[in-house]
Structures are given as structure tokens and as C-alpha cells.
Amino acid sequence: MATSNSSFHANNSDECHGDDCLCWIHLNYKALDISTFSFYLFFLLVGLIENIIVIWINWRMRESRKESNLYIFNMAIADMCAVLFIPLRMTETLYNYQWIWGSILCKFDSFFYFVTLYSSIFFLACFSVDGYVSLRYPLQAQGSRDQQIRRMVCVCMWTVAVLLSIPQFIYVETLGTVYIYCFAKNMLFLNVTGSLTLLFGFIIPLPIIMVSNVFTARAVKDSSNIESIRTRKIIYAYIIAFLLCWTPFYIIVFLSLFDVFLKCAVYQLVYYLYDLVECLTFSHCVLNPILYNFMHKEFRYHLTASVVKYMPKRYVKEDDNVSISSETKHIVVIT
Template structure:
């Protein structure tokens, strides 16, 4: 038996079960679509497709507007700071760029849903849009895993090599992540093409004889690379970071534990339902047999689950940037430049007060450095020297007398 799975955003056909020997009589995609339409299971569940399309349109639109603003602000603020040496700023910046790439693909999925999955932009855009989405999706997940690992290593490591070469290592890791993420989607994207002439649809179309094998291979690789490998790294190293900070007796340890729970919970909510449905749809009809009503519900809600998986692009800027007092201070500094002078002075004072608060090392570790770090790499915050208003000194008296004579001698 063969069945069409869902692999990422896009249309998903109903639970169609087709005997393998039927393929011998199929010569083109039109005949295949005809076969799909005439071999549907008799099991039917009353589900409102119009309501689902409206809900998806609203969700895509909301995520696009909010995610676009958030990630552009994160990129702008961190890019302005790129001249300074940041600890984990490079991973945060690259993750925001990847999240922005996913956000920029949302209008296409939004229009596709509105047009009932009719693809009007040609065969090249069918492949490129899916490639662009998947490459940025993998990049965002990998940068999040790298951020979790790097944060703990920076705190706990006393290796001289790491102390002197950590920035070079980060740049190399970022380059490897982008290259690796650009290669992973290729086996799937090469099999994306338009199906149908009157109302074309952008579908995954592997060869008939090996379709089930291709679909299952792509689904398993997506789950392994996009979840099973990065998720343990994110959990383990975030927990290790929280425990290390707790052992150091940091007073804000309770806040670190709450943030770690938030990091893990958001990742689970976004990606666990996505990968469960992806595997079930890929296995259905070839390796497992589900009840027809369950299959109907599975195919109906798969598009909604795909949409919810993109919420990570909206949640990441909040968790890893906007919760940081340091980031909010730098954001306010950036806004101050575009305000009138009176408002700019008030904003600068507020920004200075906000920046003086040490930011939690769990988020971006910008406010402090590990105690083991080399003195040359530390950036301590020193209090500004101040003198009382009535303070006087011999030097001040001399300067005052000279100034008085100069004014008296001038006409």
C-alpha cells in the first residue's frame, strides 16, 4: 500500500490507500489524482474546512506581524553591537536571522491556505520556498542547541584554549550550521513539484515504486535531525547551567530554573506534535494501520500543527532577548537616537538605569563573565567617580583664580 504523507507546510490529501499493483496502470499525475479521488475510504468525519482555513489565515497573519517586528528588532540591536566582543551574542544574532527567514515564508503559506492549496507561483518557487523554509527552520533549531551548549561551556570551562579561542570557535560553528542546514533539505526539495494543470498543487512527488521508502526516509531524517538530536542537548546543557549557577550561590538561581523550564517547554510544545503527526502520516498504510476516523482527524489537524510549530520564531526573541534587561537597555538606546532631544535625555537616563542591572546569564550572559575567565577578557562595570558639591582642592582654587583673572582682564 502507498499513502501520501505531509512533509512541512503545504497541502495534505485525505487518507488515501492505494494498492501497489495499481501503479502499473498509471502513466501521469492526472491519472494518479483521479485514482486518489476514487479510492477514498468510506469512513467520513464531518469537519469544516472553511473554518480551518480562516483560523490558519489569522494565525499565519498574527505570527507574521509579531515575528517580523520582534526579529527585526533583535537583529538591529545585536547588529549595532557587533563591533564589540559579545559572549553568546553571535548565536542569538544568527538564530534571529534564521527565525526571520521562517517568518518571511509565512505569507506564501497564508495565501496557499486561502486559495485552498492552489499554487500559482510556478515550479521553481514551489521548490525554492520549501527549501528556504526548511533551511531556516533547521538553522534556528541548531543555533538554539549551540547556544545551550556554549553557555554551559563558557561558564564551567577553565581550558586556556577555550578562553583564548572561543570567538573563533563560535564563528566556525555558525558557518558549519548554515552549510549543514542548507544541505539537509535537498533530498526532499528535489522531489517537490507541481501536480495538476487547472489547480496546480505543490507536492512531494517521489517515484511511484519507491514513494513509501522516500517518504519514510525523509520523515525519519527530519525527526532525528530536527528533534531527537538537538532536544537532549538543549535539555541537558540548560539543566547543567542552572545547577552550576545554583552551586555558585547566585541569588537569582530560582529565576534561572524558571527560565530553563520555559526554554524546554516552548521547544516541546512547538515540535513534539509536529514530529508525532509527521511520523504517523508517513507510516500510515505502509507500516501501521490506523482507524479511518483517526486518520481523517490526523490529516485535518496536521496543517494546524504545522502552523503551531512556527511559533518558535515568535517565542525565541522573547525568551532569549526581550526578557534581558541588558537587551532592553540597548533597545532603548537605539530608540533614543530617533527621539527629540528632551525625550532622548529622559530615555538615556532610563536606559542607563536599566543597563546597570546585571542580566541573567541564562539568557545571553551579557552582564557578567565566569570567574575563571582571563582578566584580559573581563569587562567589569565600575561605578562612576563622583565628588560632593562643596568639594575643593588647591588645584581647583588655582583654576578658579586663573579663570577670574581672565574674565577681569577681558574687555
């Protein structure tokens, strides 16, 4: 983990000693661990299934979907990588935040967490901007030159995410003899990392995502049909989901940067909640597939076609009124 919260968590119990009693507040760490583990388990099971489906369908429909969905495909890859490292954190929670996986996985766990954090947010911001540009300038947005630009942007986003996360691999390490924990103890590193995460993960992307989506919603407002209203609701759901997934985490990150100025009770509460809100950031791995894929008719259309294609013939029947895809060469409906 990127903070010293692992050691803070392990060294606290239900009793206080000496001067600590002056500001001691009772915090139920057992309930916190159970809640954190339960959330991790949910995000692992649901996020794994959802992102596998999203990657599979987006890869199959890569020729037919608009090029801007390249950002959604890359975001799904980032979310999948994040989900695959959840079991390490689940085990860490079970062992009272002791690290049993060795030094290399300790570094990779923190490194990949921040790579997926940055990249997922970056691709979300790119998709938001591209959605507005494509709506305002539809002909230009589908040109081959613009498609190449999108691919270059994706490469740049991954590169920036990796570069911002390299310090995690360098400074995060396993510490301790009898009880081994995975964290970084260098306070300068923690402050710099927290500031960079707050800046590139929230302060910069948030206005980009909000402004782009609001402008997109206003651009489709001219039409009063049901589909237009539904589209605007989905667009506003993008903003709400982003705020729900990331705001609690970045509030804690912001407060941790100024922990020396916090009252003792607030200081304890901040680090008490740190692991839980960090866990809850994985909610984007569950919400992103729903909002950016499953809620759209085109994706559900291709998902149905892909499922039907691999179903035994006895479960499907022909229907002259419904066309699934050119790839199936015939018309089928699930019975």
C-alpha cells in the same frame, strides 16, 4: 509543501462516497483554514517586528555582548527568513491549498522552510551547550580561539541545514493541470525526509537542549539571590518553549511515517491536522526573540539606548544617575 497533504486536503469535502464512508469522520476544513490563516498572520506581523529588532540590536552590540550570542544572532536570521515566506503559505491557505506562485517559488518555499527549521533548532542546541560550557569554564570560553570555533560552528550548522534541505528543492514540485498544488508525490522521498527531519530536528537536538539547560540551571542553583532564581526560571522556559513549538509537529510527522498502519479515521485526523501543526511551528519565530533577547536586561538596556539615540532631543533629558552606553557620550532618560 513537503508532503502530499496539499492534495489530500483539496480532495476531501464534507461528504463521503463509496467505501470511504466506512471510516468517514466529519472534519471542518473551513474552520481549520481560518485558524491556520489567523495563526500565519499573527506569526508574520509579530515575528517580523521582533526579529528585525533582535537582528538590529544584536548587530549594534556585537562588540560588547559575549561571543556565545553569535548563535542567537544566527537563530534570529533563520527565524526572519522563515517569517518572510509566510505570505506564500497564507495565500496557499486562502486558495484551498492551490499554488499560484509558480514552480520555482514552490521549490524555494519548501527548501527555505526546512533550512530555517534545521538551522533554528541547531543554533538553539549550540547556544544551550555553549551556555553551560561558558558557565563552567568562563575564562576559556572567552578566548579568541573559542570565538573562532563558534564562528566555524555557525558556518557548519548553516551548511548541514542547507544540505539536508536540498532534496526538498529537487523533489517538491507543482502538480496538476486545472488545480495546481505544490507537494512531493514520491513516497520514498516523503518517508526518508520525514525520518531525517524527525532525527535531526527533534530526536538528536531534544536531549542536547534539555540536558545542557538542566545542567546550566543546576550550575547557577548555588546562588539563592533573586537574579539566580529568575535565571533558572528562564532556562526551564527554554525547554518548555521548545517542546511546545515542536512536539505536536513531530508527533504528526512520526504518525505520517506509519500511515499505512493507522486506522482510517486516525489517518484522516493526522493529515487533517498536518497543515495546522506545521503552521504552529512558526511560533518559535515569536517565542525565540522573547526568551533569548527581550527577557534579558542587557538586551533591553541596549534596546533602550538605541531607541533613545534616534529620538528627537525634546523627548529626552539628562540624568546624572543613569548611564545608557559609551556610544551616546551622555546620560539620557526617556521622559
